[in-house]
Amino acid sequence: MEKKQYNPIELMACIASRYLEDxxxxxAGTGIPMLAVSLAQKIYAPNLIxxxxxxxxxxxxxxxxLSVADSRTTYRAICCANMPEAMEMLQKGLVTYxxxxxxxxxxxxxxxxxxxxxxxxxxxxxxxxxxxxxxLGSLAWxxxxxxxxxxxxxxxxxxxxxxxxxxTGPGARERACLPPGNGPHLVFTELxxxxxxxxxxxxxxxxxxxxxxxxxxxxxxxxxxxxxDKLNQEKEPTPEELKALREDVDPWRVVLSRGDNDQ
Amino acid sequence: xxxxxxxxxxxxxxRGKVTEFTGTEGNEMEILDQGNGExxxxxxxxxxxxxxxxxxxxxxxxxRMDLRxxxxxxxxxxxxxxxxxxxxxxxxxxxxxxVLRRQLTFRMAAGTRTFDVDLLLDNDRIxxxxxxxxxxxxxxxxxxxxxxxxxxxxxxxxxxITEWSNGSxxxxxxxxxxxxxxxxxxSLAGSDTFRHSAAKKVKCPFTGEEVILVPALYCDAxxxxxxxxxxxxxxxxxxxxxxxxxxxxxxxxxxxTTEKIIDTKEIRNDGARTVIPQFYVDAxxxxxxxxxxTNMPGLYYLDLxxxxxxxxxxxxxxGENLKKYYRDYVFGTKDFNEYLEKCGGLKRIEELKKxxxxxxxx
Numbered sequence: 001m002e003k004k005q006y007n008p009i010e011l012m013a014c015i016a017s018r019y020l021e022d023x024x025x026x027x028a029g030t031g032i033p034m035l036a037v038s039l040a041q042k043i044y045a046p047n048l049i050x051x052x053x054x055x056x057x058x059x060x061x062x063x064x065x066l067s068v069a070d071s072r073t074t075y076r077a078i079c080c081a082n083m084p085e086a087m088e089m090l091q092k093g094l095v096t097y098x099x100x101x102x103x104x105x106x107x108x109x110x111x112x113x114x115x116x117x118x119x120x121x122x123x124x125x126x127x128x129x130x131x132x133x134x135x136l137g138s139l140a141w142x143x144x145x146x147x148x149x150x151x152x153x154x155x156x157x158x159x160x161x162x163x164x165x166x167x168t169g170p171g172a173r174e175r176a177c178l179p180p181g182n183g184p185h186l187v188f189t190e191l192x193x194x195x196x197x198x199x200x201x202x203x204x205x206x207x208x209x210x211x212x213x214x215x216x217x218x219x220x221x222x223x224x225x226x227x228x229d230k231l232n233q234e235k236e237p238t239p240e241e242l243k244a245l246r247e248d249v250d251p252w253r254v255v256l257s258r259g260d261n262d263q
Numbered sequence: 264x265x266x267x268x269x270x271x272x273x274x275x276x277x278r279g280k281v282t283e284f285t286g287t288e289g290n291e292m293e294i295l296d297q298g299n300g301e302x303x304x305x306x307x308x309x310x311x312x313x314x315x316x317x318x319x320x321x322x323x324x325x326x327r328m329d330l331r332x333x334x335x336x337x338x339x340x341x342x343x344x345x346x347x348x349x350x351x352x353x354x355x356x357x358x359x360x361x362v363l364r365r366q367l368t369f370r371m372a373a374g375t376r377t378f379d380v381d382l383l384l385d386n387d388r389i390x391x392x393x394x395x396x397x398x399x400x401x402x403x404x405x406x407x408x409x410x411x412x413x414x415x416x417x418x419x420x421x422x423x424i425t426e427w428s429n430g431s432x433x434x435x436x437x438x439x440x441x442x443x444x445x446x447x448x449x450s451l452a453g454s455d456t457f458r459h460s461a462a463k464k465v466k467c468p469f470t471g472e473e474v475i476l477v478p479a480l481y482c483d484a485x486x487x488x489x490x491x492x493x494x495x496x497x498x499x500x501x502x503x504x505x506x507x508x509x510x511x512x513x514x515x516x517x518x519x520t521t522e523k524i525i526d527t528k529e530i531r532n533d534g535a536r537t538v539i540p541q542f543y544v545d546a547x548x549x550x551x552x553x554x555x556x557t558n559m560p561g562l563y564y565l566d567l568x569x570x571x572x573x574x575x576x577x578x579x580x581x582g583e584n585l586k587k588y589y590r591d592y593v594f595g596t597k598d599f600n601e602y603l604e605k606c607g608g609l610k611r612i613e614e615l616k617k618x619x620x621x622x623x624x625x
Contacts, residue, residue, distance in 0.1 A: 030401040053429060054349050054375070055503030063621075066567070067401045069350030069375065071560040071619060074502045082504035083349070083374070084437050087430035091449050114426065120459065126414045128405065130456050131375060131396035135430035138450040164453040176453030177464065177473040254402055254567075 006237050008148070008190040009259030013039055013245055014237035015209065016099075016146055016188040023047045024096035025089070027136050030068055032146050033099035035245065035255055036188075038064060042244040051089060053132040055081040064250045068132070087132070090139035093179070098140030100133050101147050104158040107203045107223040108172075109145065109165025109184030109196060111137060112158040120160065130162050137163035138178050142185035149189035151222040166201035191217045193234060197226050207232035295473060298460035300425030303370045303391040304343040306481035306515070308444050314515045319542060325494045326547045327524065330361050330599075333546035337516040338484045340367050341390075345436070345480075345514060347487030348554065349375035349505040350401060351565045355488040355520050357553040357599040362388060364594065372480060373397050374432030374506065378557060378570065381409050382593075385577075385585060387416075391423045393480070395432040403570060406577030408585050426459035427451075431477050433506040438479035439513030445476045485514030487539070488554045490562070492521040496544025497530045497537045502560030504538060511539045518546045520553045522562060552603055552612055563615035569606050 006014070009032055016036035020026065022045035028037040041048055049058045052065070056073030057080075065072035074080045089095055102111035113133055117124035137143045143165075147153060165184045167173055174180050183201070187194040193207040204226035205217055210233075218225060250256045328336075338344070348354040359379050362369075368388050373380055374395030381398065383389050385408070398413060399405050416422040427435070430450050438446035451457040452464070452475050460477070467474045487507050489498040496519055500507065511517055519539070524547065530537060552559075556566035576588040596602045603612075 052503070054352065054505045066403070066565065067350035067352065067377070067558075069348070069352040069503060069505060070558045070565060071352070071502055074560060075621075080501075080503050082508060083429065083433040083506040084509060087433060087450075090430075114456065120455075121420075122418045123414050126398065126410055126417060128396045128399035129394045129426060130428035131399075132429040134428035134454060134456050135450040138452065138454075161453070161455040163456070167453050173453060177475065178452045179449055258404075 007259030014241040020045045025049045026097040028099040038249045039245050053086045087135050095140045098136030099144045106158050110161045111163040112160045114160040114162040133163040141182045146188045149191045150220050155222040170201050207234045209234050210236045292465050296464040298462050300459050300461040302461045311481045322542045327494050330548050333518045333548050337545045342483035344369040345372040345482045345485045345510045347507040351557045353488050353554050354379045354557040355486045357550045358486045374429045395429040408577045408582050426456050435480035436506050436509035439481045440509040444479050447474050451475050482514040484516045485510045486518045488520045491523050491525045492547050493527040493530045495541035496547050497541045498539040499536045500538050511543050516545045520548045520550045524549045564619040
């Protein structure tokens with residue numbers, strides 16, 4: 001097989017960076033979400049207002065922060081705020097996008113980042129927990145999710161709902177007393193892009209990544225996917241995207257190098 | 264006898280419907296749903312008020328002392344503790360090292376904890392934990408040994424946890440900082456995070472809508488590392504504030520470790536910069552580079568090389584390499600200065616300063 005010119009993390013960051021509407025307020029979690037948003041700011045959406053949960057608001061783009069709290073998040077920022085303020089911005093409806101990762105996801109976009117295993121008190125693997133994810137997924141208008149795609153991650157039922165997606169389907173968020181009108185918007189993986197079908201709130205394959213077949217996506221998904229009638233083919237990462245990602249966003253490959261083994 | 268007053272509210276629902284309902288004595292707020300998590304800090308608003316009244320007598324003291332005296336006087340084994348900074352910013356690592364050497368054990372608030380709480384968890388220094396975010400070192404991943412060790416302690420019941428989120432933890436600190444007993448939040452609903460928290464769902468007595476309440480979190484002790492403080496404890500912090508202002512205002516005892524002690528004249532020249540005023544503070548400890556190897560905005564960047572020394576050691580599932588890390592860097596050093604020397608001393612700090620000021624690479 002021909003060696004690809006990019007690794008899966010580079011691929012996902014490039015693709016996701018194309019889907020952010022400029023001029024909106026956005027929260028991004030550490031890791032690949034931050035890569036995608038930083039790249040979007042360089043190329044497609046220079047006026048995105050990036051808010052970090054620890055309080056950094058709209059820093060001037062410099063280098064990639066290693067943490068949602070490090071001085072890169074306040075470098076020439078418009079405001080050095082605090083955690084309650086940042087979270088209350090979400091709660092008050094100011095924030096359009098929340099960009100998250102997770103260890104497991106189900107067909108309704110419910111996310112697990114707390115523990116793997118059948119028994120909460122005897123975890124097979126304990127994970128960090130919600131962090132800010134529960135607030136991001138509960139309170140932003142549109143949740144964007146980015147994660148690796150395989151049957152261990154795309155599962156029928158997540159072991160723990162850390163962050164609510166559409167829970168059990170239409171109306172479930174509202175019944176649980178979450179604010180109305182928001183929820184998971186798009187999911188980006190190294191295989192495809194997914195949205196959520198309007199009526200059922202179930203995950204739908206919307207676009208295939210370069211060289212990927214729908215059969216491959218179905219095979220790597222542990223639940224029944226809806227397939228869009230108008231299935232798109234996503235374009236390869238462009239040289240411009242890859243150059244900005246490698247030279248400006250993460251020049252020391254702190255996050256990008258994590259994808260090197262999977263190339 | 265009190266007069267029985269019947270209070271009647273007229274409420275306009277967001278949907279436009281007008282409803283009347285009453286709030287009278289004897290009408291208990293009905294709990295519609297609740298998490299099964301334990302509340303670890305039992306401190307009540309009135310207990311906190313009494314403590315603060317007594318504390319106010321010390322408001323004008325010169326509170327400078329060394330770290331050992333501060334810990335000896337204001338922190339005791341078994342305390343419910345909160346720590347300032349978050350992620351990799353302003354973590355009071357000098358304090359954490361001293362705790363490891365003294366083998367103190369705590370119950371803890373853990374919204375966005377990284378390296379600090381991993382050090383404490385590796386060494387079994389925590390018995391009860393309110394979790395927002397633990398274990399992960401964000402971009403650097405999760406240390407294997409720490410993760411396995413925590414999973415095993417959970418299975419054995421050695422470590423008790425209650426699940427929260429960074430926002431709900433920040434709001435719990437905020438409610439306590441306000442001196443009240445709970446806060447309404449709009450997150451947590453519908454999730455297993457709620458199920459394993461100690462939050463409750465009730466009907467709002469004003470709007471009639473279902474809302475989530477979280478209990479205020481009053482702490483026995485809090486330790487925060489700041490850029491500058493005067494001898495009374497008036498503090499200035501550069502950069503983001505995380506939930507440090509709320510933590511400072513909701514702990515019975517507050518130890519400030521500071522890069523530098525400054526004259527009170529400087530504080531008075533720019534009072535708007537005082538984010539923690541002296542009346543909350545019990546001890547002021549000068550520890551230059553006290554947040555190393557984490558980031559002090561404007562002064563030094565985090566030391567990625569040293570953090571990688573830790574994470575590499577923690578990849579060894581047996582814990583042997585990590586034991587050596589602790590021997591070399593904590594238990595084999597007499598104080599924080601010796602640790603700094605081992606990590607490259609002033610020369611390394613100068614390099615980290617250049618990186619912080621965007622003059623060099625990580």
